[in-house]
Amino acid sequence: MNLKVSLYRYNPEKDKFPYMQNFSIEKPAKDVMVLDLLHLLKENDSSISFRRSCREGVCGSDGMNINGKNGLACITPLSDALKGNKLELRPLPGLPVIRDLIVDMTQFYDQYEKIKPFLQSDLEEPNDQERLQSPEERNKLDGLYECILCACCSTSCPSFWWNPDKFVGPAALLQAYRFLADSRDTKKQERLAELGDPFSVYRCHGIMNCVNVCPKGLNPNKAIGEIKSMLLDVTGREKIKVVSME
Amino acid sequence: MSGSILWYLQRASAVINLIFILYLFIGLMSLQEFNFDDVHSFLLAKPTISLLIFYIFSVVIHSFIGLWTVSTDYLIPRTLGFLNYRLALLANALKLSFNIVFLILGLIYLLVTFFILFLR
Numbered sequence: 096m097n098l099k100v101s102l103y104r105y106n107p108e109k110d111k112f113p114y115m116q117n118f119s120i121e122k123p124a125k126d127v128m129v130l131d132l133l134h135l136l137k138e139n140d141s142s143i144s145f146r147r148s149c150r151e152g153v154c155g156s157d158g159m160n161i162n163g164k165n166g167l168a169c170i171t172p173l174s175d176a177l178k179g180n181k182l183e184l185r186p187l188p189g190l191p192v193i194r195d196l197i198v199d200m201t202q203f204y205d206q207y208e209k210i211k212p213f214l215q216s217d218l219e220e221p222n223d224q225e226r227l228q229s230p231e232e233r234n235k236l237d238g239l240y241e242c243i244l245c246a247c248c249s250t251s252c253p254s255f256w257w258n259p260d261k262f263v264g265p266a267a268l269l270q271a272y273r274f275l276a277d278s279r280d281t282k283k284q285e286r287l288a289e290l291g292d293p294f295s296v297y298r299c300h301g302i303m304n305c306v307n308v309c310p311k312g313l314n315p316n317k318a319i320g321e322i323k324s325m326l327l328d329v330t331g332r333e334k335i336k337v338v339s340m341e
Numbered sequence: 342m343s344g345s346i347l348w349y350l351q352r353a354s355a356v357i358n359l360i361f362i363l364y365l366f367i368g369l370m371s372l373q374e375f376n377f378d379d380v381h382s383f384l385l386a387k388p389t390i391s392l393l394i395f396y397i398f399s400v401v402i403h404s405f406i407g408l409w410t411v412s413t414d415y416l417i418p419r420t421l422g423f424l425n426y427r428l429a430l431l432a433n434a435l436k437l438s439f440n441i442v443f444l445i446l447g448l449i450y451l452l453v454t455f456f457i458l459f460l461r
Contacts, residue, residue, distance in 0.1 A: 257414045294413075297344035326345050 096122045096180070098173075100136065102143065103185040105192050113192065115183075122173075122180075129161055129176050129184070130168035133196075145196040152310060155245030159196050160185040165247035165308040187246055189256035202259040203246045203266070209289070210263060210271040215282040232278040239273035239318060241311050242266060248305035248315050254298040261294035265305035265315035268296060272318035275325065287325055296322050351406045354399035361396040364389070390458065397454050401447045408443050412436050 097119045105113035118136055130147055137143045145168070146156040152170035159168055161176045162183050176182060190198035216226070249255045249264035263271065271290060274280050290296045296319060305315040368389070372379045383389060414420065416436035422429035 254414070257417065257420050259419075291343050291345060293344040293347050295344070297348055298414075323348070327348060328345070 098122050098132075098177070099181045100132065101181065101183040102136070102195070103192075104143075104195055106142070106144075106194055126172050126174045128169055129166075129171045129173060129182070130157055132173060132182070133168060133184070144194045153243060155243035158187050158245040158247045158250070158310075160188055165251045167245055167247070167310045170310060187250040189250045189259065190246070198246075198250075200246060203244075203249055203264065206249075206259070206263045206267040207244065207270065210267050210274075211282075211286070211289075212267075212270045212274065214274065214277065214280055215285075216279055217281045218279075226279045228278050235276045235278075236273060238313055239269060239276065242269050242273075242313060243311060245310060247308045247310055248313075251304040251308045252299075253302070253304075254300065258294060258298060261292075262298040263290070263295045265299070265319065268299070268322060269313060269315040269318045272322050275322065283325075287322075290322060291326055296326065299323075347406055350402055354403035354406075357395050357399040358403060361392050361399075364392055393458070397451065401451060405443065405447060409440065412439050 098121070100118040100120055101115045102118060103113060104110070104116045120132070120135060123131070123135075128150075130150055133143070133145055133147075137145075145159070147169060148154040148156045150157075150169040152167050155167065157168040158165060161168065161171055162178050162181075165187060166176075168184075173182070184196065186192050186196045186198045190200065190202060193199050214226075218226075220226070244266060246266060248269075249266045252262075252265055254262045255264040268290075271286065275283055275286055280286075299316070299319045301316055301320075303316050306313075309315065368383055369375070369380065372383060413436070416432055416439055418429040418432040421432045421435070
């Protein structure tokens, strides 16, 4: 039985507009991943371009839109992805296309950079040991630190499509909360102040596309909810002065 | 303005809107006879007028925040550019016109309502 694969093609040096190229390929005898199928296609047409590296869902380079849903090609089995006998592969939506399935991730990384994704502490660094946490404090980071920055979530979010320069996006907000929840970080107020404008966090309307597509099973929407609770001062403990506004 | 203030305003105005609609619904349903005189007296009762004043302001606030959000999502070069690149060039002018028109409509709504309530 043959599979019908429809692949997004665009080479800015040759093509005026992007187009969908159709392939018919024999269905592999055993269930393979979508990335394996792309390699099979590339054996016949070496101009097909896509990113990939670890091929085990750790590096996050092969994020793409697989039959309408963002995911990592290397850990998406063909049997899960196929609709009938058809497979449609497109680049991650909302980001500029460099070539075929390769997108320009600059906007995504700019937002990631904005949230200062590193530990900041005013406390003196211990000389002979690392900064310690209790098991309870460490547990708060579960479900946050595992993000591999594949951009599947942010590029499935309409708020990020419309305002990628202002809305931080689910991936970066998950990381923002990862440091807000970290007991060793002492810049909580400064971090919240950077996020307090009407766009950075509040442009999330909770439609949960991010949760639906995350290949690592994480929940950025929950993290965004936690950040909103901190910003809204529901406990009356936060004193936040917004520094970044439109 | 901070996002938190907008968030609170949007939720608080939604609650006020809901309270007034429920008050109106329950009040009208509980009238013994649904005739002109009873409805007229209910609508001109002090509690109705007091709630109505809150409602008038909260409708304007709620709709303005909502439509401002819509305009900053959909009336921008990036979004309109998906439809047509020429439209993208007009996006900022369209957004400004949209916000001005809505502001004018909001002011007219407030003036007309206050005229009906207090200057008739």
